[in-house]
Amino acid sequence: MKLTRRNFLAWAGLGAVGAVACEGFGIRRGELNIQSPVRLPEDLVRGNDNWYASLCRTCPSCEGIVVRVMEGRAKKIQGNPLYPINQGKTHARCEAGLQALYHPDRIPSPMRRSGPRGSGQFLPVSWQPTGMDSLRTALQARGSSSVMITEPLRGHLGLLADRFASAIGGERLGFETLDNNTYRAAIKNVFQQDSLPDFDLENSRFILSFGADFLSTWVSPTRFSRGYGEFRQGADRDRGMFYQIDSRFSMTAANSDKWLPVRPGWEGHVALSLAQVIVSEGLQAPGVDVDALVGDEAGIQSLNRFRPEVVAPSAGLTSEMTGGDPVDFLRNLARSFARTRPSVAIGGGSAGAQSNGLFSLEAIYALNYLVGSVGVKGGVKFNPDSPWDGVPASSKVGNLEDWTRITEQIRSGQTKMLMLHGADPIHGLPESLRLRDAITQSEDLFVVSFSPFLDDTSAMADLILPDRVYLEDWGDDISEPGPGYQIIGMQQPVVNPLPDLDPLSFPDVLLTMAQELGRESQLPWANYKSMLREGSDALFALNRGSIEAASADEFWNQLLRRGGWWDEGSKGPAIVQAPSGLLGNIASKASDPDFGGIGFGSDSYYLVPFAHNSLLDGFNGHLPWLQSAPDPLSTVTWQTWVELNDNTADRLGVKEGDIVRIESSKDSIRAVVYPTPAAPPDVIGVPLGQGRRHGSDYATDRPGTESSNVMDILETTLVKDTGSLAWAGTRVRVSKTGESVSISKLEGNARAVEIGLTPAEEIIKTISPENS
Amino acid sequence: MMPSGKMLPLMVAGGIVTVILGFVVVVLLISWFSNPPFGLGNAPAQPVAFPHSVHVADNNIQCEFCHRNVTKGAAATVPAVEQCLFCHQEIDGATTSAQTEIEKVRTAFETDQPINWERVHRLPDHVRFIHEAHIRYFTDETIPVKYGINGEEITQSPDVAQTCTICHGDVGTKTVVQPKAGQSLKMGTCLDCHRNNSVSTDCTICHK
Numbered sequence: 001m002k003l004t005r006r007n008f009l010a011w012a013g014l015g016a017v018g019a020v021a022c023e024g025f026g027i028r029r030g031e032l033n034i035q036s037p038v039r040l041p042e043d044l045v046r047g048n049d050n051w052y053a054s055l056c057r058t059c060p061s062c063e064g065i066v067v068r069v070m071e072g073r074a075k076k077i078q079g080n081p082l083y084p085i086n087q088g089k090t091h092a093r094c095e096a097g098l099q100a101l102y103h104p105d106r107i108p109s110p111m112r113r114s115g116p117r118g119s120g121q122f123l124p125v126s127w128q129p130t131g132m133d134s135l136r137t138a139l140q141a142r143g144s145s146s147v148m149i150t151e152p153l154r155g156h157l158g159l160l161a162d163r164f165a166s167a168i169g170g171e172r173l174g175f176e177t178l179d180n181n182t183y184r185a186a187i188k189n190v191f192q193q194d195s196l197p198d199f200d201l202e203n204s205r206f207i208l209s210f211g212a213d214f215l216s217t218w219v220s221p222t223r224f225s226r227g228y229g230e231f232r233q234g235a236d237r238d239r240g241m242f243y244q245i246d247s248r249f250s251m252t253a254a255n256s257d258k259w260l261p262v263r264p265g266w267e268g269h270v271a272l273s274l275a276q277v278i279v280s281e282g283l284q285a286p287g288v289d290v291d292a293l294v295g296d297e298a299g300i301q302s303l304n305r306f307r308p309e310v311v312a313p314s315a316g317l318t319s320e321m322t323g324g325d326p327v328d329f330l331r332n333l334a335r336s337f338a339r340t341r342p343s344v345a346i347g348g349g350s351a352g353a354q355s356n357g358l359f360s361l362e363a364i365y366a367l368n369y370l371v372g373s374v375g376v377k378g379g380v381k382f383n384p385d386s387p388w389d390g391v392p393a394s395s396k397v398g399n400l401e402d403w404t405r406i407t408e409q410i411r412s413g414q415t416k417m418l419m420l421h422g423a424d425p426i427h428g429l430p431e432s433l434r435l436r437d438a439i440t441q442s443e444d445l446f447v448v449s450f451s452p453f454l455d456d457t458s459a460m461a462d463l464i465l466p467d468r469v470y471l472e473d474w475g476d477d478i479s480e481p482g483p484g485y486q487i488i489g490m491q492q493p494v495v496n497p498l499p500d501l502d503p504l505s506f507p508d509v510l511l512t513m514a515q516e517l518g519r520e521s522q523l524p525w526a527n528y529k530s531m532l533r534e535g536s537d538a539l540f541a542l543n544r545g546s547i548e549a550a551s552a553d554e555f556w557n558q559l560l561r562r563g564g565w566w567d568e569g570s571k572g573p574a575i576v577q578a579p580s581g582l583l584g585n586i587a588s589k590a591s592d593p594d595f596g597g598i599g600f601g602s603d604s605y606y607l608v609p610f611a612h613n614s615l616l617d618g619f620n621g622h623l624p625w626l627q628s629a630p631d632p633l634s635t636v637t638w639q640t641w642v643e644l645n646d647n648t649a650d651r652l653g654v655k656e657g658d659i660v661r662i663e664s665s666k667d668s669i670r671a672v673v674y675p676t677p678a679a680p681p682d683v684i685g686v687p688l689g690q691g692r693r694h695g696s697d698y699a700t701d702r703p704g705t706e707s708s709n710v711m712d713i714l715e716t717t718l719v720k721d722t723g724s725l726a727w728a729g730t731r732v733r734v735s736k737t738g739e740s741v742s743i744s745k746l747e748g749n750a751r752a753v754e755i756g757l758t759p760a761e762e763i764i765k766t767i768s769p770e771n772s
Numbered sequence: 773m774m775p776s777g778k779m780l781p782l783m784v785a786g787g788i789v790t791v792i793l794g795f796v797v798v799v800l801l802i803s804w805f806s807n808p809p810f811g812l813g814n815a816p817a818q819p820v821a822f823p824h825s826v827h828v829a830d831n832n833i834q835c836e837f838c839h840r841n842v843t844k845g846a847a848a849t850v851p852a853v854e855q856c857l858f859c860h861q862e863i864d865g866a867t868t869s870a871q872t873e874i875e876k877v878r879t880a881f882e883t884d885q886p887i888n889w890e891r892v893h894r895l896p897d898h899v900r901f902i903h904e905a906h907i908r909y910f911t912d913e914t915i916p917v918k919y920g921i922n923g924e925e926i927t928q929s930p931d932v933a934q935t936c937t938i939c940h941g942d943v944g945t946k947t948v949v950q951p952k953a954g955q956s957l958k959m960g961t962c963l964d965c966h967r968n969n970s971v972s973t974d975c976t977i978c979h980k
Contacts, residue, residue, distance in 0.1 A: 036880075
């Protein structure tokens, strides 16, 4: 195109129009802002929250919790500040309870087995008619030869389950992998108490603990941890002294002033050597009748067999451990324990899990009589009976003899129906018991599981009727151990199940079945809530305790609002008379620990299994928060590790992350090596909790990791006189596999260094008799 | 001269039609020019001179760290001031000018004042654009071949940051953000890209 004057003017005009249009019709600057808010939108909360009091069910101690609920969804779990057991504190386990509620692997509706038993193949069915009809038919045909296996149950659910089992002519047994039967028996024999005692750590000045990992997993760790905090740092008091005598360096041992790594199974002998020193040097508390406690001449002679000179070498104590002569150490320890009153001796865990576990625990608890710490401030405190007559206040569980019998009954066809709730005995019993095989091969057995999650035993079920999880259901608890006075905890449904889930409350299913089978006379309640309400009315009628109410309705509301009822005026017995000649009798029946299996060859080690800090025995294995919660000492997550002494690891030629085979006479497992200077050279520690074959992906073996179940290799040695499994009574060999994985733990290494005389040792020396 | 009686209704009707058409034309023009045509968009002045180059190219911060919603929903979103303080509570800036700009952010947080940025990329109100769907498509490794905004063939699935550059250009290396040079983000661009990738061009896919 020829550039003429006319064309130039035309293009110039078009350009001007275009420029005007662009600017004129465009959006003006400043009219379209995009704003950075000051606060993160994720942090802005809309709506109102409600906090409901209830109970945690992620461990047997059943702590009081409050749950934050927003718009029908539970968001946060914290400790109930009113509840006397934990007083607002919680363990990490409690907080992970939310994950059970929203877990992707929850069983959404009833299921029926569609493949071979144990294949894990199920098809969904409806509650009505299929699920309930199948259950009713099975109960009618097989109820009289049924066994119901549950978690340890206390309170009204325990009453209901027992009555139901009785009504249909069956049997109920509580299951706990690391049962407390030996501990209970020791408490009964030493203190004549049926319920577990409380320990007044808060007011104690000296704690002597044998094997009890009471700050992590043993009995009621949150309560004990709170008391321990006061014991160490409480206002207006001196810092308490704490010795841990334990074959493994546990989290509790790590908190102690002195950890004494005694040879496994010799804790009772050490306790009696301390008793011998106290008696022979007359260090007992004022008013303690030593003659009555030790008994006649035979008792004195029995006790004298436990002089420190005799016990120290047998118990494997060396001068490296004690920072001097072990005999002097034991003597000084006995003197300090006796003089730093109030002092308290605690025993449990692996100390009671040997063939001589009952003897050991009796010897340990008998020490409390010598130092005058029975029923007093800063010592052992006893709990009263339940305020409810006939309602079980103690969660008694079966022992290994019971499970051997049940397994044989299943194998022989005598047991025709198995009901499971909150228990996974296949995972939690030694593999050599062959419970898995017995259930798989028993053709005439009908297995019903009420578990909301699949596990090793539920995978064997013919019918799964999923229960509600505890945040969706009613419940109660008679705390065990209590705080020294009567206490009832209440659990209420804080949310409804999500719309895509269709669980039914286990106790309501039992009550429905009882009605349909014509057993209303034994189980007269319309539903579980009405049963609990009846319990509430009974408490109201007592007219005492923490709730003042004008009517039963008001009392019920207050009971739910506070998360329980307690009466600080209804205490346990303050005075407990020691059985005559107690120490002498215990000394006379002392025995060495029995380690069956592979023997004491130079290539074998003591195996000390221990409850995982968050997974416990595997009960919480399906909760990813708890899988990923680092172990307090090793920081390992998601795996089964084996704690090996550095020198032992060097001798075996393994390093961190190597996979080793741990072999007993029964079987072998694989575990990832975690070398630590804190493991005794002849002891290996392996946590429980992993190695499930069925269930949630979070709980079962995962690619690229090693997660084995240490229960698979345990010898079936029994604790004498209790029939419980001596789960710390196994010796094993360790061998390289040549394989290695990355161990999932926090970065960095905390290595032990020589720091010379510890402050604790300094104090012991200072307060020994010659200096005191 | 007054119009005759016969002309008056015609003139009134013509006036009304002219006004309506004029309104329609103005609306269309505003709509057209509100998104700069032919890739002629420039960089507006911003209240804080935020250099993407320092954050992305130099310090490897992912796009979605600040634009938190970009892989989750429709809008990419700009970060909250609180998020800037995640780092700039400690990081003061290497130059005096950087320190001045960072101080503006800190002041905004302390005085509880939001920062009003000038929008660089925008689409008309009647258009619905979902960032998440587009990032999901381009990062999908199961789709062997995809085509970019100008028809370029993409055989290796890009990551999120690379996907952003398809429409926005290499923002991560720029100290000042402006539309991708020579790139119009108009309806034709959208349609071409949808056709190249065999994605529906139904009106309701994009128009509200």
